[in-house]
Amino acid sequence: MPRKVDHQARRTLIADALMRVAAERGLEAVSFRHVAAEAGVSTGMVQHYFGNKDEVMAFALDVVRERGEARVTAAVERLGQDPPPRLLLRTIIAALLPLNDQTRADGRMALAFLAYTAVRPQLAPALRDDTAQMVGFIAGLLPGPDAGTAAAGLLALMEGLGVYLLGGQYTAEQALAVLDDQLDRLFARSG
Template sequence: MPKKVDHQERRTLIADALMRVAADQGLEAVSLRHVAAEAGVSAGMVQHYFRTKDEMMAFALAVVRERSQIRVTEAMAGLGADPSPRLLLRTMIAALLPLDERTRDDGRVALAFLAYTAVRPAAAPSLREDTVRLTGFIASVLPPPNADAAAAGLLALMEGLGVYLLGGQYTAEQALAALDAHLDLLFG
């Protein structure tokens, strides 16, 4: 009897390997061969699941997106039924920031994907959609009259803090203090 193969599990194994290669060596080091070696599978198996590097990248980005969503959902679950808008935003943004080792690899990969889309515009639509949704949510929670502009600024702050955290310029405490100071300005 032929062995049952869990295709989603294999795709995730390969995407996790891609993310480790990207986090350790940068996206320029990502190739079918490098990813196969990291995953402990043949290059042919990688090609069976992902015909191109772009397909691999899109799937790995989906994995990062899913992990981020899980972190945000878990963090928000602890807030109770009716958290203040400020606490809601702080909790969500803190869950998205690369504040510890567990989240740094995802942060490095997400940053690498952002850079990747700068030179591969065809890969950008999913990130653009995520940005529009996130900015819209943040704007819906912020006080008027300039909620849209403030949401864009808060998202830019989050991304900048993420870059500084990944680069080692800020500690987690410094990043959270900057976030708190900005939220204080927005909420008065």
């Protein structure tokens, strides 16, 4: 009887290897050969699952997105029923910030993918959709008539804090203090 292969697990193994290669050597070093060596599989296997670098990059970003969603879901569930909007926003953003080793690895991959899509606009629509959904969700939690603009600013702040955390300019404590200050300002507007 032929052995059953978990194709999703293999694709994730390859995506994780890509993230490690990108984190250790930079995105420009990502090749099927390097990814295969890191994953402990053949180059042919990588090519079997992914036709080109764009496909493996997009899949790796999906893995990062799924991990982020799982972190957010778990963090929000710990809040219980109907948490106040400010606490909910802080919890969501803190779960997405690169505050530990795992989230830093995911954050590096997300940042690398943003840079990658900057020169490959055909890959950017998914990111635009994600951004629009996130801004809409955040705007629904913020007070005031300019909630959409404030939500876009808060999302930009989150991305900037992520870059500073990844670059070592901010500690986790500093980033969370900046986040708390901004949330305090946004929620103080409503009285």
